[in-house]
Amino acid sequence: MFDKLTDDLQPGDVLARTVFDAGGQPLLKAGTALKPSYITRLRHRGYVTVTVEDGLADDVAPETLVSEQLRHTIAGHVGGFFGQMGDIARERGRGQGGVDEAVEDLGEQPLPLADRGREALEQLYADVQSLINEIVGSDTVAGLESLKTHNEYTFQHSVDVAVIGTLLGSRMGLSGGRLRELALGCLLHDLGKLYIDEAILDKPGKLSAEEFEAVKAHPRMGYELIRRMPVASLLPAHVAYQHHEQQRGTGYPNGLVGDNRIGPRLHEERMGAGKMLLIAEIGAVADVHSAVSSDRPYRRAMPPDVAADLIEGMAGKHLNREIVELFTRIVPRFPVGRWVEVLGGEFSGARGVVTELHVLRMDRPNVRVLIDADGERRAAPAELDLRTHEHVQLRSLDRHEQPTR
Ligand SMILES: [Fe+2]
Ligand SMILES: [Fe+2]
Structure with a gap:
């Protein structure tokens, strides 16, 4: 199976995964052969990619950490909540003047969330608990597949950040209460983007100095909005406030620093002026x-191995080094189901699919070799265990390189 752009879909392509609508209901079931009318409908509804069968290795099912249905359901709730908050932001002088004026417009009272807004927030608390239940209860080593089927980027992104944040937090042993604050903070971390022009958010290419200043307001605005909501703790607001800070003080908006460790930390140290909170450092990773694993108007999603390289390169200066080390231990560079090219050894240049991971050697999975280096389909697939072929490397195949029958 592989992800195909809906622009490239052909009649007869078979869905390998169910496509859900914004409410979390199945729109088209796995196994459906696409007719022209279905393809048109998917494009009209804003789906960018769907997962289709490749006819070669469809029996290899990727492990999923969180069900796609739950992700979609939460993305729908986040969208609804952002809508409620957007109404309030608009009523209160959104976009006029600078950040300080916008904060002043919010006033010091709790925000007047209407009943629907309160329900939406309660729903998010329930979602956070469902997310934690699925992640804490799972011992699978799953790839972090992004919800990239729909075009409402901010909402999918919020859910992706919450999934990864909760995974990291749970594997470092955070308590249930702290995990809930982390997950809610992740879901709402970009809420302040309500104050940024969409044209700037989706702009391809480099932002002007003025546009970047506008973008830099979103952590503060997110914090100011969340702390005026009926939330159980201020910590989720600080995840929003600090998620663009960096370990060496080079981030924004306050130039906080980190010590590149996971802990344990004293209460005073955690809350100390000038220091990032652990849950915000998790949110930053x-x-x-x-962000880099998602398709954006200005660039394609990076495959997991390339994304992992990038994140490792940011450890120390930008991202908390110990959190990045944990990340690379628990998130596979080549998840099950991923199409790869074999580099080196007798199968060099051949292509195949990752079939099995080994918890203690996640960098050395098993690969089923299906296509020879000359591009011919092998009569019999070869099973390659990379643990016994130490000189062999892998490279993720991009969407346009995926072989099909
Ligand atoms: Fe952000
Ligand atoms: Fe973000």
């Missing part, structure tokens, strides 16, 4: 991973 999750934010970068989600």
Whole structure:
């Protein structure tokens, strides 16, 4: 199976995964052979990619950490909540003047969330618990597949960040209460983007100095919005506030620093002026991973191995080094189901699919070799265990390189 752009779909392509609508309901079931009318409908509804069968290795099912249905359901709720908050932001002088004026417009009272807004927030608390239940209860080593089927980027991104953040937080042993604050903070971390022009958010290419200043307002605005909501703790607001800070003080908006460790930390140290909170440092790693793993108007999604290289390169200066080390231990560079090219050894240049991971050697999976280096389909697939072929490397195949029958 592989992800195909809906622009490239052909009649007869078979869905390998169910496509869900914004409400989390199945729109087209796995196994459906696409007719022209279905393809048109998918494009009209804003789906960018769907997963289709490749006719070669469809029996290899990727492990999923969180069900796609739950991800879609939460993305729908996040969208609804952002809508509610957007109404309030618009009523209160959104976009006029600078950040300080916008904060002043919010006033010091709790925000007047209407009943629907309160329900939406309660729903998010319930979603956060469902997410934690699925992740804490899972011992699978799953790839972090992004919800990239729909075009409402901010909402999918929010869910992706919450999934990765919760995975990291749970594997480092955070308590249930702290995990809930982390996950809610991740879901709402970009809420302040309500104050940024969409044309700037989706702009391909480099932002002007003025546009970047506008973007840099979103952590503060997110914090100011969340802390005026009926939330159980201020910590989710700080995840939003600090998610663009960096370990060496080179981030924004306050130039906080980190010590590149996971902990344990004293209460005073955690809350100390000038220092990032651990849950915000987790959010920062999750934010970068989600951003580079998603299709954007200005660039394609990076495959997991390339995204992992990038994140490792950011450890120390930008991202908390120990959190990045944990990340690379628990998230596979080549998840099950991924099409790869074999580099080196007798199968060099051949292509195949990752079939099995080994927890203690995640960098050395098993690969089923299906296509020879000359592009011919092998009569019999070869099973390659990379643990016994130490000189062999792998490279993820891009969408346009995926072989099909
Ligand atoms: Fe952000
Ligand atoms: Fe973000």
